[in-house]
Amino acid sequence: MNWLDGVIFLIVLWFAWRGLRAGLAASLTQAIGLIGGLFISFIFYRPLAAYLNEHWQITDKISSWLLLDVFWRPPVALEIGKSNKLLALGILELLSFLAVLMISAYVISTVAYLFLSPGKYLFWGPFGIIGGFVLGAARGLGVVFILTAVFLPEQAKAVSFFGLVQPEWLVVPLQQSRFISLFEPWITQFWRFFNYF
Numbered sequence: 001m002n003w004l005d006g007v008i009f010l011i012v013l014w015f016a017w018r019g020l021r022a023g024l025a026a027s028l029t030q031a032i033g034l035i036g037g038l039f040i041s042f043i044f045y046r047p048l049a050a051y052l053n054e055h056w057q058i059t060d061k062i063s064s065w066l067l068l069d070v071f072w073r074p075p076v077a078l079e080i081g082k083s084n085k086l087l088a089l090g091i092l093e094l095l096s097f098l099a100v101l102m103i104s105a106y107v108i109s110t111v112a113y114l115f116l117s118p119g120k121y122l123f124w125g126p127f128g129i130i131g132g133f134v135l136g137a138a139r140g141l142g143v144v145f146i147l148t149a150v151f152l153p154e155q156a157k158a159v160s161f162f163g164l165v166q167p168e169w170l171v172v173p174l175q176q177s178r179f180i181s182l183f184e185p186w187i188t189q190f191w192r193f194f195n196y197f
Contacts, residue, residue, distance in 0.1 A: 001178060008144050012137055013140070015143065017136065019135050024132045029110075029113040030135075034139060034142065037104040040101075041104065046093060053089070066088060148183045149187045149191065
């Protein structure tokens with residue numbers, strides 16, 4: 001185990017603790033919200049980014065912000081200057097995805113909680129506590145898997161696109177991580193499923 005596995009374990013443990021404290025009914029509604037939010041996010045994040053860019057030219061603002069010397073050293077800043085529109089569009093799409101995910105997951109979980117609230121007394125006791133813990137841990141693993149599925153391919157693209165050297169403090173833990181090696185076979189299936197929509 002390396003530091004990255006430790007961070008992943010802490011994330012899963014935090015979600016499991018939240019599930020333990022919330023119980024099965026609340027954990028179930030949060031899981032339903034996360035899954036529904038993912039479907040809605042994958043459908044609507046690109047149209048939202050296009051709408052925001054068309055009406056408020058957000059990519060121009062992001063690309064001018066990216067040209068600041070605070071973020072890049074001079075050789076990299078020259079390369080960024082050539083392709084910052086593409087990078088700005090990627091940042092806008094990522095922010096749109098996260099915004100749609102958070103809002104839709106919250107709305108769906110709230111509606112699901114309203115439907116499950118009359119029967120929430122069935123989920124009390126040891127069954128509710130253990131079920132909340134298990135569902136919380138599963139949600140934590142799901143969040144880590146989604147982050148891994150989104151950022152691993154993008155990190156490799158960014159490194160090859162800009163010709164940067166990958167930092168050793170990140171490359172070695174990524175290659176030696178036990179959790180990420182468990183996720184890697186499923187990442188292609190994940191993208192194949194969501195590209196179907």
